[in-house]
Amino acid sequence: MTDEIFHDRRLAELYDPLDPDRGDLDAYLRIAEEFGARKVLDIGCGTGVFALLLAERGVEVVGLDPADASLDVARAKPGAGRVRWIHGDATDLPSPPLQVDLVTMTANVAQAIVDPELWRRTLTAAYEALRPGGRLVFETRDPSRRAWEAWNRAESYGVTDVPGFGRVESWVELTEVSGPLVSFRRHYVFGGGSGGVDDSAASLTSDSTLSFRERHEIEADLLAHGYTVEDVRDAPDRPGKEFVFVACASGDSRPPDPYGTASRT
DSSP: OOOOHSSSSSHHHHHHHHHHOOOOGGHHHHHHHTTTTTTTEEEEEESSSHHHHHTTTTTTEEEESSOOHHHHHHSSTTTTEEEEESSSGGGOOSSSSEEEEEEEEEETTTHHHHHHHHHHHHHHHHHEEEEEEEEEEEEEGGGGGGGGGOOSHHHEEEEEEEEETEEEEEEEEEEEETEEEEEEEEEEEEEEEETOOOTTTEEEEEEEEEEEOOOHHHHHHHHHHTTEEEEEEEEETTTTTTEEEEEEOOOOOOOOTTSSSOSSO
């Protein structure tokens, strides 16, 4: 199921204003340039920030996301007509395969795919979407850094004046740690003012879960699905805290199916 922050239109419209600094995407833009990518599939494109940055640079982009509200926000942005938007997850990609140069999963996208079967099917679908020699690039947080220990009100509370909404209080609350799965709840309180929503009692929450996979587990998954792991880089915006995987499709027409499951119906 899609988290409310992406499914609820009101929260989807708040996503960008509450996280305006997307300097984390600079590294992905450099990677696209490094590999000369002219066609890119952005899995989990959300509100379309990265897809639109690529499109502005003349790259042919497909933005894929399972959250209809996030895609509605993306489609309403300037330049959205230059991007092909698809509603669904990686198993909903069209046939024949796209044959892109680069597949990306920025921010928390890879970790948000917590179901093991869907994770395997995503790796397979991404492989099939790549041209021979194309790359899959994504990031995950290093579990040893225990990022979730800072997910509390005291360290995450903020107040933002958002046009059309007014004063919005927000914070994150850790709810459960169960093995590699870490769950948390985002809180939003709408206080009115600034000509925005006039409902001082309005509040919303959105529950999320991320999978903190170990580096060796991810490398094994990639190898099992036919990729060559070319590099595991540091994330420039969070040095020492994340892994950025660069994996190359071997060039076979279809990846191996080590788990005996069909890639998609």
